[in-house]
Amino acid sequence: MKKIAIIGSTGSIGTQTLDVAAAHPDQFQVEALAGGSNIQLLLEQVRQFRPRIVSVGTAGLAEEIKPHLPAGTRLYCGGEGLIEVAAGSDADMVVTAVVGSVGLRSTLAAIEAGKQIGLANKETLVTAGHLVMERAAAKGVAILPVDSEHSAVFQCLNGERRAEISNITLTASGGSFRDLTRDQLSHVTVEDALKHPNWSMGAKITIDSATMVNKGLEVIEAHWLFGTPYEQIKVLLHPESIVHSYVEFVDGSIMAQLGTPDMRVPIQYALTYPQRMSAPGKRLSLAEVGQLHFREMDYERFPCLRLAFECGKIGGTAPTAYNAANEIAVARFLNKEISFLQIEMILERVLEEHQAAAHPDLDTIEAVDAWARKQARQLSF
Numbered sequence: 398m399k400k401i402a403i404i405g406s407t408g409s410i411g412t413q414t415l416d417v418a419a420a421h422p423d424q425f426q427v428e429a430l431a432g433g434s435n436i437q438l439l440l441e442q443v444r445q446f447r448p449r450i451v452s453v454g455t456a457g458l459a460e461e462i463k464p465h466l467p468a469g470t471r472l473y474c475g476g477e478g479l480i481e482v483a484a485g486s487d488a489d490m491v492v493t494a495v496v497g498s499v500g501l502r503s504t505l506a507a508i509e510a511g512k513q514i515g516l517a518n519k520e521t522l523v524t525a526g527h528l529v530m531e532r533a534a535a536k537g538v539a540i541l542p543v544d545s546e547h548s549a550v551f552q553c554l555n556g557e558r559r560a561e562i563s564n565i566t567l568t569a570s571g572g573s574f575r576d577l578t579r580d581q582l583s584h585v586t587v588e589d590a591l592k593h594p595n596w597s598m599g600a601k602i603t604i605d606s607a608t609m610v611n612k613g614l615e616v617i618e619a620h621w622l623f624g625t626p627y628e629q630i631k632v633l634l635h636p637e638s639i640v641h642s643y644v645e646f647v648d649g650s651i652m653a654q655l656g657t658p659d660m661r662v663p664i665q666y667a668l669t670y671p672q673r674m675s676a677p678g679k680r681l682s683l684a685e686v687g688q689l690h691f692r693e694m695d696y697e698r699f700p701c702l703r704l705a706f707e708c709g710k711i712g713g714t715a716p717t718a719y720n721a722a723n724e725i726a727v728a729r730f731l732n733k734e735i736s737f738l739q740i741e742m743i744l745e746r747v748l749e750e751h752q753a754a755a756h757p758d759l760d761t762i763e764a765v766d767a768w769a770r771k772q773a774r775q776l777s778f
């Protein structure tokens with residue numbers, strides 16, 4: 398039995414992680430669950446999986462859910478609750494399925510407690526990759542990728558020597574607006590932006606896909622997960638999201654991982670690594686697919702991806718500011734305060750003002766995160 402804890406259990410990745418656990422009840426035991434505001438769904442999860450520890454977003458929500466919890470369940474809330482779920486149970490592995498850099502402290506706490514990490518929450522690695530990877534190495538903790546591209550690369554690298562990698566290519570669907578010109582982008586709506594062509598995901602990452610920030614975050618995530626220099630990370634537009642990513646080796650051989658777009662596959666691989674188990678989803682038939690398409694990435698059309706490479710190469714707190722400014726810009730767009738193209742304007746302006754600090758500690762990371770959020774909130778157009 399593998400014991401798991403999930404932070405962000407009520408979201409897209411969290412619910413799919415529980416689908417995997419429910420499909421293999423003899424393999425997984427759910428020890429702890431943290432949700433945010435969806436206490437109805439959290440309660441259903443508690444009834445089905447009987448975790449010992451539960452956390453909700455606020456003290457008010459904790460009061461609401463408390464009378465409905467089974468006797469003996471330990472209940473927490475807020476940041477302290479995320480840390481308790483991540484580090485306070487008997488779990489062997491913590492799946493980080495919360496959205497945003499709010500997941501940083503709890504991920505670090507899980508690492509300190511010696512838990513394996515199933516990492517979906519890419520913002521954590523972007524905002525403080527050096528701290529997370531350093532602490533994981535010091536504690537001998539594995540960080541297993543859940544993100545589909547990184548799971549693909551991880552699978553391609555199985556048994557390979559890092560020194561023999563020539564480059565890593567992350568594929569990008571192009572998001573909801575991939576065939577629109579920049580002129581056409583000035584009129585797009587929130588509703589249209591939320592229609593991802595291939596994946597059903599939470600709102601924030603769906604907007605990130607449309608701006609190509611998601612791929613920017615993934616480039617930085619790949620740098621930290623695989624220790625790959627930015628010069629050896631490439632991005633290729635692939636509208637079908639069937640080739641999840643690939644690695645080219647020094648002899649010219651390319652290893653790719655393919656499959657239908659179904660997050661339960663990389664989630665399950667992280668949970669069962671190094672083993673594989675049967676999975677219920679639709680199998681890929683290349684004969685049925687017939688053709689796959691690939692296009693060079695256009696960095697003029699998708700400037701947020703160019704910015705991510707620049708921030709990654711600068712390092713220090715530059716990716717922290719990129720991520721925090723984006724979290725606020727996306728929230729403002731979803732709230733219909735700003736237009737789609739103003740997301741990238743906010744990123745550009747906040748980064749212009751940011752003086753990146755090298756080798757930041759946790760306090761510096763959090764101070765820059767707060768600063769960038771404030772700047773991004775204040776900008777008006």
Ligand SMILES: NC(=O)C1=CN([C@@H]2O[C@H](COP(=O)(O)OP(=O)(O)OC[C@H]3O[C@@H](n4cnc5c(N)ncnc54)[C@H](OP(=O)(O)O)[C@@H]3O)[C@@H](O)[C@H]2O)C=CC1
Nearest residue numbers: 405407408409410433434435494495496517518519598599
């Ligand atoms: N969805 C996908 O297919 C993929 C997602 N990812 C990454 O995984 C992470 C999660 O994405 P996704 O599942 O789509 O996001 P969702 O928005 O669907 O889910 C987010 C989860 O985090 C919880 N949450 C949000 N804010 C807080 C907070 N302040 N405190 C406690 N809990 C909070 C939400 O709770 P509630 O809803 O109850 O408020 C919910 O459970 C992101 O980092 C994303 O980039 C990576 C690859 C694929």
Ligand SMILES: CC(=O)[C@@H](O)[C@H](O)COP(=O)(O)O
Nearest residue numbers: 544545569570571572606611
């Ligand atoms: C499923 C997953 O891993 C997402 O991060 C996905 O990659 C989003 O797709 P694009 O960013 O390629 O549109």
Ligand SMILES: [Mn+2]
Nearest residue numbers: 544545546615
């Ligand atoms: Mn991805």
